Amino acid sequence: MFLPCAAGVEEMLAAEVAAIASRAHASRSETARERGGVALRAPAPEAARLVLSLNLESRLAQRVLWRVAEGGGRDEDDLYDLARGVRWNEWITPRQALRVDVTARHSPLRSLRFAGLRVKDAVCDLMRERSGSRPDVSLDAPDLPILLHLDGESATLYVDTSGEALFKRGWRARTGDAPLKETLAAALLAAAGWDGSESAGPLLDPFCGAGTIAIEAAQLARDMAPGAGRRFAFEKLGPFRGMGRDWLDLLAAARDRAHAPSAPVFASDVSRGAVAAARENAARAGVDDAIEFAVADATARPSPGGQGTIVTNPPFGERIAPSGARAGEGGGFAPALAAHWKRDFAGWTAWVLSPDPKLPTTMRLEASRRVPLWNGPIECRLFRFEMVRGSNRRRRVAEDAPLGGWSEG
Ligand SMILES: C[S@@+](CC[C@H](N)C(=O)[O-])C[C@H]1O[C@@H](n2cnc3c(N)ncnc32)[C@H](O)[C@@H]1O
Structure with missing residues (x-):
């Protein structure tokens, strides 16, 4: 295969x-x-x-x-x-x-x-x-x-043997702006090492759009099978025709093993319409009770508490721009977001998907990892930022300053 x-x-x-x-x-x-x-x-x-x-x-x-x-x-x-x-x-x-x-x-x-x-x-x-x-x-x-x-x-x-591509899980009724494919959302979580177990801790997507990352996360936290809600090409093909019983047993076992979420999942977006779409998608995916949704500006959204993981793809880049109170600010949206995270999310780890290789410089944060990933035809990086209050800036300069000089500020 x-x-x-x-x-x-x-x-x-x-x-x-x-x-x-x-x-x-x-x-x-x-x-x-x-x-x-x-x-x-x-x-x-x-x-x-x-x-x-x-x-x-x-x-x-x-x-x-x-x-x-x-x-x-x-x-x-x-x-x-x-x-x-x-x-x-x-x-x-x-x-x-x-x-x-x-x-x-x-x-x-x-x-x-x-x-x-x-x-x-x-x-x-x-x-x-x-x-x-x-x-x-x-x-x-x-x-x-x-x-x-x-x-x-x-x-x-x-x-x-799949027929329709596997990112089509069968739950997406509505898309927001620039939605991620479900398979890529799952890859972000896998790269972040967030597996939905109790020790994984809380997960937050503060730019949730149609909810793709949060829904994948909540299904992981409930140990649900991603394909349980759709059909596959193999169901109609000769070599698998005698396996109907095995298939029903597998589906039943997958449904039986699903449990209450082991880790809490939080999702928010500045757009009321996006949050409504995300809620609807989550209900169809069987995880609306496993995600706490809110309409909120990411640059002001309070931490849900504890120390957890942010996995998100903010509106930086090709197809979409930030909105909300700080969107047009002189200092820039990305540094405002970083400052908010450092203040309110100390101890959290943020994984941010962006097509901009200079994102750490823009956010004035040091990236402790960069994972290359493709969002369709767009080459991206998944950056890891450790949110340690006020301690990132000095090290960022050491890493990102161009040779022989200083970058801004
Ligand atoms: C690239 S999309 C995220 C798509 C999402 N991952 C999905 O699969 O649907 C970026 C999202 O950021 C939201 N957004 C823009 N400015 C924001 C802000 N200041 N605070 C929170 N969300 C914001 C937009 O409404 C949009 O839904």
């Missing part, structure tokens, strides 16, 4: 996949971190069970792909032959529909669309020969989503 993820998330995904495999008692599976995702090998029956568990439990993977063929990809005839070699009649009946997507890196082929068409032709020709009729193509609701990946002169064919 191959589980793709956002760039920067590979290591965290490898750890997550290993944990899911161990929870599923898949003792003979092996995971390997690769560029853009994680490969997983297991003996066939164990692998089929893992498809169910990974789709249900992974918070970080974009999809769970099942490799069905690998070979040459020098020209379209290669691709046709490769696809002809798969026993597609064991995957679907002619009354079901398929769709072929193509991804490529350094492929010599001139048209990826034509490459995909040749794979579709091979599947349809083979099915017609075996069963007298051929399946349709459906772009919107395929039963069999096929992915052709071209890498140089080699080609790999996968069946996408």
Whole structure:
């Protein structure tokens, strides 16, 4: 199998996949971190069970792909032959529909669309020969989503067992401005090491928008399975058809193990509309009672108490600007936020996602870690700031001053 993820998330995904495999008692599976995702090998029956568990439990993977063929990809005839070699009649009946997507890196082929068409032709020709009729193509609701990946002169064919991408958890009714994908929100929490256990302590997102980070966090705190509220492509595919009982058992076990939240989650936003949307999403995700929402300006929002973790993506950057009382202030919004955190959140750790590599300088804080992560096409950093009252500034200058001089103030 191959589980793709956002760039920067590979290591965290490898750890997550290993944990899911161990929870599923898949003792003979092996995971390997690769560029853009994680490969997983297991003996066939164990692998089929893992498809169910990974789709249900992974918070970080974009999809769970099942490799069905690998070979040459020098020209379209290669691709046709490769696809002809798969026993597609064991995957679907002619009354079901398929769709072929193509991804490529350094492929010599001139048209990826034509490459995909040749794979579709091979599947349809083979099915017609075996069963007298051929399946349709459906772009919107395929039963069999096929992915052709071209890498140089080699080609790999996968069946996408997830169908809709896994960031679609099935709870999002409303989005705010510039929402994060659920998989990236989960990656921020994983990078911060916040796992929802009692020892993780309180979590706050003071720029919560549609609530993505807080909802992922609350589900972690309740040990809920992210995929329990949606459907998957494997449910309609031959190799998994006999596993309906296993699937229902897995779903029931996931629902049974969910418990009252082990750690408190707080979320706020200056926009009343965003908080209303976040509340609605949280209710659909089954965690409205596990998140304390508030309408508040992040530069004035009091600490909920205790020492905890802030994980957030503030409105700094490409698509959105801050609002609220301090938004247009001469000294700047980011330093005002940092000053507030140092005063009211002493002892907390803040993890801030931003596309601006100079954010620590702007906030006048020292970053103790920078994790590179991609938000779609935008390269970002997740910065870690330790909130120690009044002690950051001197060390920040040591780290961020340009060579041979001083930066501002
Ligand atoms: C990039 S979006 C966050 C998106 C969120 N992570 C999600 O997945 O929906 C930034 C949010 O900051 C909010 N915002 C802007 N200025 C603010 C302020 N002064 N205090 C609190 N929230 C603010 C906006 O309303 C917006 O919802």
